[in-house]
Amino acid sequence: MAGGTENLEALEAEAHEAIAAAGSVQALREVRARFLGRKGSIAALLRGIGALQPDERGPVGQAVNAAKERVEALAQQREAAIVGEQQARSVAEHRLDVTLPGAAPPVGGLHPVTVVECEMIDFFTGLGFSIEDGPEVETEYNCFDALNIAPDHPSRDLHDTFFVEGGHVLRTHTSPVQIRAMTGRTPPFRFIAPGRVYRHDHDATHAPMFHQIEGFMVDRDVTMAHLKGVLHAFARRLFGDDVRVRFRGHFFPFTEPSAEIDFWWNDRWLEWGGCGMIHPQVLRNCGIDPEQWQGFAFGMGIDRTAMDRFGIPNIHLMLDGDVRVLEQVR
Ligand code: PHE
Numbered sequence: 001m002a003g004g005t006e007n008l009e010a011l012e013a014e015a016h017e018a019i020a021a022a023g024s025v026q027a028l029r030e031v032r033a034r035f036l037g038r039k040g041s042i043a044a045l046l047r048g049i050g051a052l053q054p055d056e057r058g059p060v061g062q063a064v065n066a067a068k069e070r071v072e073a074l075a076q077q078r079e080a081a082i083v084g085e086q087q088a089r090s091v092a093e094h095r096l097d098v099t100l101p102g103a104a105p106p107v108g109g110l111h112p113v114t115v116v117e118c119e120m121i122d123f124f125t126g127l128g129f130s131i132e133d134g135p136e137v138e139t140e141y142n143c144f145d146a147l148n149i150a151p152d153h154p155s156r157d158l159h160d161t162f163f164v165e166g167g168h169v170l171r172t173h174t175s176p177v178q179i180r181a182m183t184g185r186t187p188p189f190r191f192i193a194p195g196r197v198y199r200h201d202h203d204a205t206h207a208p209m210f211h212q213i214e215g216f217m218v219d220r221d222v223t224m225a226h227l228k229g230v231l232h233a234f235a236r237r238l239f240g241d242d243v244r245v246r247f248r249g250h251f252f253p254f255t256e257p258s259a260e261i262d263f264w265w266n267d268r269w270l271e272w273g274g275c276g277m278i279h280p281q282v283l284r285n286c287g288i289d290p291e292q293w294q295g296f297a298f299g300m301g302i303d304r305t306a307m308d309r310f311g312i313p314n315i316h317l318m319l320d321g322d323v324r325v326l327e328q329v330r
Helices: 004-022 025-036 041-051 054-093 112-126 176-182 224-237 280-285 302-310 315-319
Strands: 137-139 169-170 189-198 211-219 245-250 255-265 268-278 296-303
Touching: 004 025, 004 041, 025 041, 025 054, 041 054, 054 302, 112 189, 112 224, 112 296, 112 302, 112 315, 137 245, 176 189, 176 211, 176 280, 211 268, 211 302, 211 315, 224 245, 224 255, 224 268, 224 296, 224 302, 245 268, 255 296, 268 280, 268 302, 296 302, 302 315
Parallel strands: none
Antiparallel strands: 137 169, 189 211, 211 296, 245 255, 255 268, 268 296
């Protein structure tokens, strides 16, 4: 029987090795079938017991059964280990760290023109100015005649003005809101009028549509000094306390005297807008007696102001609505 036991030892060692080498539940199942199954090698040994000497049958049978149990126990251990490894791997693969910050959805922001416009409105409403509105399709009268702009004035030229049928134009400036606001009102009053204006212009610094803000104030003793004070405070609000402003004598048909206002920013003078004392004829056109009332008015580009403020070199970069540009201006 010595040979039988040796066989058993070799077989058990082989089974242990095969079990240790099994890398998956499937492979282990095959190993099990090979050694422990009904047609497996251990079963074959058990079947062979009948052919042994009667006195050998007992000890050999016990030895085979003991070996079978050890192999079975080992296979179970191995299976538990394989399943455990698989679970650990799966947990590692699907790990979710709930403390990580979430992916933020992209959010919109205000357009630079809107940012600057809101600041301008905020500044002037703080000074007691109210907002007055007017249509973008305006009468030629409000846009030009009432503002003392003679019929042959170059600003009425086809090169500047978009004409609409029926004596209307796309307003070339926000100044016609002066006429709308003052007509039928008795001073004192102060208004601002931000909005879109249109000119027949298209190059790096001009777009056919852009934005202006108009401001005007009428009272008994309003002077140019008030105008300068207000515009200087306005510039400081937008560009900081160190900003300098300068007034250059100029001509506008609807103000007298008139000036252009510049401000010093990034080491150079930048043109900002026009201003002056409201022309007596404009007051008269609105039914206001210029002997009793005076006022100042000013108008400047909002887009230009935003470009200077945010360092945008080309007006089309700002107005074309390219989010790659706009995202940089926050
Ligand atoms: N309307 C003028 C322009 O568009 C600006 C301006 C407004 C000038 C008010 C004086 C007073 O250029």
